Amino acid sequence: MNEKVLMKGNEAIAEAAIAAGCRHFFGYPITPQTEVAAYMSKRMPKIGGVYLQAESEVASINMVLGAGAAGVRVMTSTSSPGISLMAEGISYIAGSDVPCLIVNVQRGGPGLGGIQPSQADYFQATKSTAHGDFHILVFAPSTVQETVDMISTAFELGDKYRMPAMVLSDGMLGQMMEPVVLPEAKEPDNDSKDWAVSGHGGKREHNVVNSLYINPQELEDLVKARFERYEVIKENHQMAEEYLADDADIIIVAYGSSSRVSRSAIDAARKQGIKVGMIRPITLWPFPEKVINKHVGHAKAFLSVEMSMGQMVDDVRLVVNGRVPVEFYGRTGGVIPTPNEVLEQIVRINGGVQ
Amino acid sequence: MSDLNVLFAGFGGQGILFAGKVMAYAAMIEGKELSWLPSYGPEMRGGTASCSVCISDKAIGSPLVVNPDVLVVMNLPSLEKFENDVVPGGLIIIDSSIVHKKVARTDVNVVYVDASKLAEDNGLKGAANMVMLGRLFKETGFCSAENLDLGLQKSVPARKANLLDSNRKAIALGIES
Numbered sequence: 001m002n003e004k005v006l007m008k009g010n011e012a013i014a015e016a017a018i019a020a021g022c023r024h025f026f027g028y029p030i031t032p033q034t035e036v037a038a039y040m041s042k043r044m045p046k047i048g049g050v051y052l053q054a055e056s057e058v059a060s061i062n063m064v065l066g067a068g069a070a071g072v073r074v075m076t077s078t079s080s081p082g083i084s085l086m087a088e089g090i091s092y093i094a095g096s097d098v099p100c101l102i103v104n105v106q107r108g109g110p111g112l113g114g115i116q117p118s119q120a121d122y123f124q125a126t127k128s129t130a131h132g133d134f135h136i137l138v139f140a141p142s143t144v145q146e147t148v149d150m151i152s153t154a155f156e157l158g159d160k161y162r163m164p165a166m167v168l169s170d171g172m173l174g175q176m177m178e179p180v181v182l183p184e185a186k187e188p189d190n191d192s193k194d195w196a197v198s199g200h201g202g203k204r205e206h207n208v209v210n211s212l213y214i215n216p217q218e219l220e221d222l223v224k225a226r227f228e229r230y231e232v233i234k235e236n237h238q239m240a241e242e243y244l245a246d247d248a249d250i251i252i253v254a255y256g257s258s259s260r261v262s263r264s265a266i267d268a269a270r271k272q273g274i275k276v277g278m279i280r281p282i283t284l285w286p287f288p289e290k291v292i293n294k295h296v297g298h299a300k301a302f303l304s305v306e307m308s309m310g311q312m313v314d315d316v317r318l319v320v321n322g323r324v325p326v327e328f329y330g331r332t333g334g335v336i337p338t339p340n341e342v343l344e345q346i347v348r349i350n351g352g353v354q
Numbered sequence: 355m356s357d358l359n360v361l362f363a364g365f366g367g368q369g370i371l372f373a374g375k376v377m378a379y380a381a382m383i384e385g386k387e388l389s390w391l392p393s394y395g396p397e398m399r400g401g402t403a404s405c406s407v408c409i410s411d412k413a414i415g416s417p418l419v420v421n422p423d424v425l426v427v428m429n430l431p432s433l434e435k436f437e438n439d440v441v442p443g444g445l446i447i448i449d450s451s452i453v454h455k456k457v458a459r460t461d462v463n464v465v466y467v468d469a470s471k472l473a474e475d476n477g478l479k480g481a482a483n484m485v486m487l488g489r490l491f492k493e494t495g496f497c498s499a500e501n502l503d504l505g506l507q508k509s510v511p512a513r514k515a516n517l518l519d520s521n522r523k524a525i526a527l528g529i530e531s
Contacts, residue, residue: 177390179382264415
């Protein structure tokens, strides 16, 4: 096993991707994600990989499409406005059934917004990344170690289902250091994708990777087949952590940085005798409906805590479906909620659920 | 000691983030759970810099220290900004070479260390951050002396290994202060 080291979340993303056999990185700098690219620019040339700073995010994501179509593990990373610029390319990648890893180290928005941590890109990541009917896998780590572990899972599931995978981090998780044990490094596997456009050598039919289908019926069939795959993913790959949820009257739903704030608030509330717990979505798409559904009943109220004006709360409400109240607390624009603020919400709701 | 939340604050360039990093590494070697969170952005360029270090026996919740148990402060704007956030009964360690103001609160413990002057008088200009860390170590005992030194060794990059001894001396000055 590798030695435990102290690493920034952003650097850990880069090293974990290399350990997962990624040798192709295309990107464009933006705070607070720049350490990912900076780290890659130092490491990739030493291990025979490609680091390329493109002229824009638009160019980066199209390079990702090209490398992914050729069958290699490829990634890009950016922060919120950068994902908006990449939107068209992400849709092309999804429409071409090409796997890749996209990292979003979120910052405050809209517009250029700010550079402090945010979770205001939930809708963008899970519902409307770009035009057309499609989904991408979305993973939300809450510690540096989990970020590392998730990178290889994201690559593997992306490859398995031939679709883009996103790791949705934020400025806090990207900039902070925590102890981490890196996984054993895997060699790149560039030859196992039999659909890839990597040269047929005159030995097989040539492959085509494409997202243009002029015939509506052909396109509908393709999209429907893709949505059947999405159902398999929803059935098999929902991930969430439950924290003190089994006896909870109130359940907080929170992911990433806001789940850490919530965890501190829950510990404080438990000391006051309030039965509160948490469901922490690890996959945001597929959304962990099953585990939330399981707790409706003994949980008499849900509280979605986010660093946004309230986005994931819609998905919680869809699962709870009116059976118990679903409330929301959030800060936005780069402001991180404090444990005390969340505790006040817990105390307030607890007054109503006794 | 189960939980210790420390906020280091000062000017960019004083080694605020580095002091926090040495503490974080030492705590890791000590076998604790920990997090290190810097302020980032334009304030790093000559303005104020701060970093949160949380040490605990269990998983760290919020890594952002809002109400520090200990505030290690190396400039006046940071003292004015964070003084009232320290928990009652907490500790403020001040570099009194730079900050001439006294703490107004009476419900916290305050230690004044002539850190920048001590460093300079001993030929260790620029190592006041390590003097402050030494004093923090003396006041809180957040790890063993051996692990503090190992934490320092881990934090100083190989290409700057020549600075290891001066940092060690500065930490010792803080412990003796």
